[in-house]
Amino acid sequence: xxxxxxxxxxxxxxxxxxxxxxxxxxxxxxxxxxxxxxxxxxxxxxxxxxxxxxxxxxxxxxxxxxxxxxxxxxxxxxxxxxxxxxxxxxxxxxxxxxxxxxxxxxxxxxxxxxxxxxxxxxxxxxxxxxxxxxxxxxxxxxxxxxxxxxxxxxxxxxxxxxxxxxxxxxxxxxxxxxxxxxxxxxxxxxxxxxxxxxxxxxxxxxxxxxxxxxxxxxxxxxxxxxxxxxxxxxxxxxxxxxxxxxxxxxxxxxxxxxxxxxxxxxxxxxxxxxxxxxxxxxxxxxxxxxxxxxxxxxxxx
Numbered sequence: 552x553x554x555x556x557x558x559x560x561x562x563x564x565x566x567x568x569x570x571x572x573x574x575x576x577x578x579x580x581x582x583x584x585x586x587x588x589x590x591x592x593x594x595x596x597x598x599x600x601x602x603x604x605x606x607x608x609x610x611x612x613x614x615x616x617x618x619x620x621x622x623x624x625x626x627x628x629x630x631x632x633x634x635x636x637x638x639x640x641x642x643x644x645x646x647x648x649x650x651x652x653x654x655x656x657x658x659x660x661x662x663x664x665x666x667x668x669x670x671x672x673x674x675x676x677x678x679x680x681x682x683x684x685x686x687x688x689x690x691x692x693x694x695x696x697x698x699x700x701x702x703x704x705x706x707x708x709x710x711x712x713x714x715x716x717x718x719x720x721x722x723x724x725x726x727x728x729x730x731x732x733x734x735x736x737x738x739x740x741x742x743x744x745x746x747x748x749x750x751x752x753x754x755x756x757x758x759x760x761x762x763x764x765x766x767x768x769x770x771x772x773x774x775x776x777x778x779x780x781x782x783x784x785x786x787x788x789x790x791x792x793x794x795x796x797x798x799x800x801x802x803x804x805x806x807x808x809x810x811x812x813x814x815x816x817x818x819x820x821x822x823x824x825x826x827x828x829x830x831x832x833x834x835x836x837x838x839x840x841x842x843x844x845x846x847x848x849x850x851x852x
């Protein structure tokens with residue numbers, strides 16, 4: 552955790568090339584800096600570079616290490632133009648058994664969705680690990696998955712151990728543990744490595760994965776509250792200032808409109824599709840125009 556007192560700062564997104572991604576990420580990003588297919592924009596990745604304040608030019612990893620730890624949340628935007636692989640992430644216990652630091656529990660908030668868009672979350676009732684192994688071999692694994700239709704505003708919890716996949720036609724805001732441990736089970740014939748031995752071991756046939764109902768709070772909407780993260784959405788109709796509390800380290804990500812995070816040393820512009828990291832503090836003030844929306848992603852203290 553980041554405990555030393557540091558003013559909030561904005562990070563430059565890091566664009567991850569993926570075979571299922573897109574070349575054009577507008578309106579979210581005008582330029583990715585590459586002509587390759589981009590599947591993910593990492594907003595709080597370890598390699599993201601600080602854009603503002605006295606820490607400008609340094610990576611989040613170097614800043615976090617100096618401030619006594621690793622930033623606990625990895626926040627991304629996902630841009631699938633084709634199906635992602637069918638995959639599974641380990642929980643902390645399994646990850647550590649395999650020599651990793653931690654597992655990967657995550658959630659997806661749907662920002663865009665075409666008609667008929669869907670994600671796969673979990674196995675159909677009665678499907679066991681043996682059936683998964685057979686289906687991987689004969690190319691029928693998709694038929695064993697629970698496909699969930701999605702629309703804009705849906706929040707989905709992806710519990711560690713859940714077999715899952717994402718179909719095209721969506722843009723997702725993903726909040727997760729800072730981990731990239733992924734075991735690929737099936738990849739539609741793409742020439743990429745599979746991780747069946749580990750993946751089959753960490754599968755849970757029943758998990759808490761699924762849609763999460765939003766809860767109206769005092770001045771914001773709680774989208775999800777879990778052990779590793781809390782995600783809230785703020786919708787600001789009028790010009791003014793909004794107090795935003797933080798119970799632990801986290802970030803703000805603008806989804807629409809113009810806003811600024813007020814700090815002791817001035818202000819940091821909150822840009823659409825970029826994260827302003829808020830190290831452990833009691834809260835910040837956000838100065839907004841009209842019609843602004845942003846999310847707060849926090850790692851509970």
